[in-house]
Amino acid sequence: MNIFVILKRTFDTEEKISINNGKISEDSAEFIINPYDEYAVEEAIVLRDQHGGEVTVVTVGSEEAEKELRTALAMGADKAVLISNEDLDSQDQFTTSSILATYFKEQEFDLILGGNVAIDNGTGQVGPRLAELLNIPYVTTITSIKIDGSTVSIDRDVEGDVEKIETSLPLLVTAQQGLNEPRYPSLPGIMKAKKKPLETLELDDLDIDEDDVEAKTKTVEVFLPPKKDAGKILSGEIASQVKELVSLLRTEAKVI
Amino acid sequence: MGKKVLVLAEVRDGELRNVSYEAIRAAKEIASDGEIVAAIVGAGVQSLAEPLIHYGADRVLVAEDEKLKNYTSDGYFQALLQIVDAEKPEGIVFGHTALGKDLSPRLAARLQAGLVSDITSLEKVGENVVFTRPIYSGKAFEKKTITDGIVFVTVRPNNIQPLEKDENRSGEVTPFSVEIKDLRTIVKEVVRKASTGVDLSEAKIIVSGGRGVKSAEGFKPLQELADVLSAAVGASRGACDANYCDYSLQIGQTGKVVTPDLYIACGISGAIQHLAGMSNSKVIVAINKDPEASIFQVADYGIVGDLFEVVPLLTEEFKKVLVKS
Ligand SMILES: Cc1cc2nc3c(=O)[nH]c(=O)nc-3n(C[C@H](O)[C@H](O)[C@H](O)COP(=O)(O)OP(=O)(O)OC[C@H]3O[C@@H](n4cnc5c(N)ncnc54)[C@H](O)[C@@H]3O)c2cc1C
Numbered sequence: 024m025n026i027f028v029i030l031k032r033t034f035d036t037e038e039k040i041s042i043n044n045g046k047i048s049e050d051s052a053e054f055i056i057n058p059y060d061e062y063a064v065e066e067a068i069v070l071r072d073q074h075g076g077e078v079t080v081v082t083v084g085s086e087e088a089e090k091e092l093r094t095a096l097a098m099g100a101d102k103a104v105l106i107s108n109e110d111l112d113s114q115d116q117f118t119t120s121s122i123l124a125t126y127f128k129e130q131e132f133d134l135i136l137g138g139n140v141a142i143d144n145g146t147g148q149v150g151p152r153l154a155e156l157l158n159i160p161y162v163t164t165i166t167s168i169k170i171d172g173s174t175v176s177i178d179r180d181v182e183g184d185v186e187k188i189e190t191s192l193p194l195l196v197t198a199q200q201g202l203n204e205p206r207y208p209s210l211p212g213i214m215k216a217k218k219k220p221l222e223t224l225e226l227d228d229l230d231i232d233e234d235d236v237e238a239k240t241k242t243v244e245v246f247l248p249p250k251k252d253a254g255k256i257l258s259g260e261i262a263s264q265v266k267e268l269v270s271l272l273r274t275e276a277k278v279i
Numbered sequence: 280m281g282k283k284v285l286v287l288a289e290v291r292d293g294e295l296r297n298v299s300y301e302a303i304r305a306a307k308e309i310a311s312d313g314e315i316v317a318a319i320v321g322a323g324v325q326s327l328a329e330p331l332i333h334y335g336a337d338r339v340l341v342a343e344d345e346k347l348k349n350y351t352s353d354g355y356f357q358a359l360l361q362i363v364d365a366e367k368p369e370g371i372v373f374g375h376t377a378l379g380k381d382l383s384p385r386l387a388a389r390l391q392a393g394l395v396s397d398i399t400s401l402e403k404v405g406e407n408v409v410f411t412r413p414i415y416s417g418k419a420f421e422k423k424t425i426t427d428g429i430v431f432v433t434v435r436p437n438n439i440q441p442l443e444k445d446e447n448r449s450g451e452v453t454p455f456s457v458e459i460k461d462l463r464t465i466v467k468e469v470v471r472k473a474s475t476g477v478d479l480s481e482a483k484i485i486v487s488g489g490r491g492v493k494s495a496e497g498f499k500p501l502q503e504l505a506d507v508l509s510a511a512v513g514a515s516r517g518a519c520d521a522n523y524c525d526y527s528l529q530i531g532q533t534g535k536v537v538t539p540d541l542y543i544a545c546g547i548s549g550a551i552q553h554l555a556g557m558s559n560s561k562v563i564v565a566i567n568k569d570p571e572a573s574i575f576q577v578a579d580y581g582i583v584g585d586l587f588e589v590v591p592l593l594t595e596e597f598k599k600v601l602v603k604s
Contacts, residue, residue, distance in 0.1 A: 254563070273600065
């Protein structure tokens with residue numbers, strides 16, 4: 024089976040955010056594989072081990088994303104592709120999905136996995152957009168996937184409820200927390216990853232004209248949420264604190 | 280000048296979700312003086328259309344088909360595409376719900392449109408509409424515009440104030456006949472896990488428990504407080520990981536993102552990934568026995584104490600004052 028994972032390099036979830044020159048500052052930030060994409064990598068490896076075939080991880084991003092691709096290779100993926108788009112100053116989810124679609128139209132694939140959302144931009148658009156551009160079905164926020172021949176059975180998380188879905192390959196799915204527990208790369212895995220193929224493609228290599236994938240949206244400002252004033256920590260007997268709290272919620276905060 | 284804007288109304292358990300009205304309000308801003316057309320899709324949903332008019336829609340299209348009984352991307356996509364082809368809207372608004380998140384990117388891809396997901400507010404700046412949305416799990420915000428083509432956005436529930444309900448408003452409710460071809464994904468069954476009762480993402484009040492609740496049994500006093508306040512019960516990942524409650528309750532970076540008027544955190548330390556899901560709540564109350572817990576840094580009001588003592592007292596006190604008023 025030809026399995027692909029689309030993944031993104033993102034800030035570590037622990038990172039504090041600061042703004043420099045109107046942009047999110049990346050200085051000294053730690054980067055990771057987007058946590059939801061990590062579930063996708065893990066599931067791809069498990070499915071390959073069950074059904075045979077190959078796992079290819081693909082990212083659209085800067086050269087630095089090579090580090091996250093190597094991590095995925097160390098986990099057990101077979102090949103990596105970095106589609107470099109550093110020079111594009113105007114890009115959004117329309118851009119990324121268009122670039123990926125152009126790449127995938129030249130590939131033979133049975134299954135494409137991704138995260139259901141990236142924790143930086145938080146749009147969750149690229150997966151479903153890509154599936155539409157490739158004219159294949161997709162299922163988002165999956166917590167289980169079983170493949171039997173060309174029949175695919177999926178559990179999909181829908182705001183806490185579970186949909187039992189049946190569909191077929193080729194298919195695109197996006198991972199939700201609960202799909203699996205991603206493995207840590209082992210030391211031998213890390214050694215092997217250094218020798219696994221990692222191909223870098225430029226937009227030219229894909230015959231993409233920058234103008235055709237120009238963003239449809241524009242970010243005009245980035246800002247931090249207003250700092251909250253220090254809250255009120257109540258004191259005294261617990262019973263009187265409780266009374267005070269209820270009264271504050273009614274008269275000061277006016278939420279009850 | 281004015282734009283025609285299409286709103287997808289959303290039905291859950293035979294009722295319209297509030298986010299539908301919030302979407303109409305957002306559509307109003309985008310439309311200027313243009314027309315708001317609401318679409319309602321499903322099977323047996325005709326009778327739900329009227330309130331959409333009362334909340335500001337000018338017309339409602341009802342697209343019904345047995346194949347639309349359960350949401351599937353394929354079914355709804357075909358219905359929406361036929362509606363868009365017929366109506367040619369210049370703007371589209373969905374809720375940023377499980378359904379909206381799943382469907383909107385696909386429709387945007389087909390229409391070659393830009394899509395601004397998960398907006399929490401919007402404003403008119405000259406001819407443009409500027410949308411605000413959280414990024415980095417609410418640690419920052421960005422303002423965006425759509426530079427080309429259809430203006431397509433999804434609105435985060437509980438953030439945009441719907442218009443005042445006006446039962447005297449009138450408008451046409453018309454069936455829209457759709458042709459739904461084969462579905463490539465089939466929903467065999469829906470297993471209900473999310474607690475019936477108040478929907479977390481739309482709840483005005485949430486009582487949330489963490490590892491400090493100590494057991495599944497320990498959620499009982501929280502549920503009692505929630506019942507008195509008509510609130511929903513939520514949880515930290517700590518509580519879910521420890522099996523005190525179902526993952527469907529998890530709030531945070533990898534759980535639900537909520538924006539209630541009041542969030543009561545009980546026995547939750549306030550890890551950055553938890554804050555990501557609730558820090559935009561209007562008022563936050565923290566109950567924790569550790570005065571150093573980081574949850575107190577985002578709390579508006581805090582009680583340092585044992586939740587098993589504080590929460591039942593709170594329930595009693597609310598019972599008293601809510602009966603009086
Ligand atoms: C990639 C990633 C994603 C994550 N996503 C999420 C997410 O979506 N949501 C989330 O919540 N977490 C998430 N986490 C986990 C997060 O880092 C924390 O581990 C988790 O939030 C801790 O849960 P907690 O506050 O319930 O537990 P703890 O941190 O153990 O805190 C328990 C608190 O209860 C207090 N307490 C104990 N007993 C009592 C008592 N009797 N009365 C009052 N207070 C008491 C303690 O003082 C303590 O502050 C994520 C982590 C990672 C790495």
